[in-house]
Amino acid sequence: DIQMTQSPSSLSASVGDxxxxxxxxxxxxxxxxxxxxxxxxxxxxxLIYDASNLETGVPSRFxxxxxxxxxxxxxxxxxxxxxxxxxxxxxxxxxxYSFGQGTKLEIK
Amino acid sequence: QVQLQESGPGLVKPSETLSLTCTVSGGSISSxxxxxxxxxxxxxxxxxxYIYYSGSTNYNPSLKxxxxxxxxxxxxxxxxxxxxxxxADTAVYYCARETAVAGRAxxxxxxxxxxxxxxx
Numbered sequence: 041d042i043q044m045t046q047s048p049s050s051l052s053a054s055v056g057d058x059x060x061x062x063x064x065x066x067x068x069x070x071x072x073x074x075x076x077x078x079x080x081x082x083x084x085x086x087l088i089y090d091a092s093n094l095e096t097g098v099p100s101r102f103x104x105x106x107x108x109x110x111x112x113x114x115x116x117x118x119x120x121x122x123x124x125x126x127x128x129x130x131x132x133x134x135x136x137y138s139f140g141q142g143t144k145l146e147i148k
Numbered sequence: 149q150v151q152l153q154e155s156g157p158g159l160v161k162p163s164e165t166l167s168l169t170c171t172v173s174g175g176s177i178s179s180x181x182x183x184x185x186x187x188x189x190x191x192x193x194x195x196x197x198y199i200y201y202s203g204s205t206n207y208n209p210s211l212k213x214x215x216x217x218x219x220x221x222x223x224x225x226x227x228x229x230x231x232x233x234x235x236a237d238t239a240v241y242y243c244a245r246e247t248a249v250a251g252r253a254x255x256x257x258x259x260x261x262x263x264x265x266x267x268x
Contacts, residue, residue: 074254083258131253137195
């Protein structure tokens with residue numbers, strides 16, 4: 041199974057800060073990686089697919105990059121509504137998709 | 149706008165079978181993959197299984213022996229059965245649509261989730 045390791049597990053930042061979350065795969069997954077945002081009590085929401093493509097309707101302050109085993113998710117200027125937990129998810133390794141353990145983002 | 153809604157018992161006894169249904173509205177169930185994903189309280193996401201509208205399936209190996217996923221295209225519904233449940237199966241269960249094109253895949257629509265508690 042492919043293991044996805046996110047870091048940090050939690051993060052505190054100020055409004056306007058640039059925020060970066062990393063996700064490392066235990067083996068090469070090309071760019072078969074998506075990023076989701078989950079607010080408390082809500083379902084996850086797709087933000088980035090195929091490592092770097094912005095889902096329709098998602099603000100441009102969100103971006104993703106990487107390929108192979110190392111991936112980065114960035115919020116260019118943190119907004120109060122971005123408080124959430126963020127998950128990476130790989131889909132290269134069927135028959136099982138897997139998610140990272142999540143990064144909880146809080147406002148400082 | 150596609151909407152997904154989970155339904156089923158919120159409480160299941162240990163050793164019994166958990167049964168959930170996801171109803172899809174605002175779009176056809178055809179030509180997509182449909183998944184179940186769960187999240188234990190305070191923990192991360194775990195993909196359980198998917199089914200294609202044609203009926204082909206794929207299961208998480210860690211749950212495969214206990215899981216059955218099925219689809220009813222006429223009712224625009226798909227279902228999950230998880231047998232021999234224990235307290236470790238207590239979780240919010242989400243249904244989700246997977247858009248898959250040319251080998252690329254993403255969960256682009258999700259239900260609101262339903263909490264299933266396993267307890268006697």
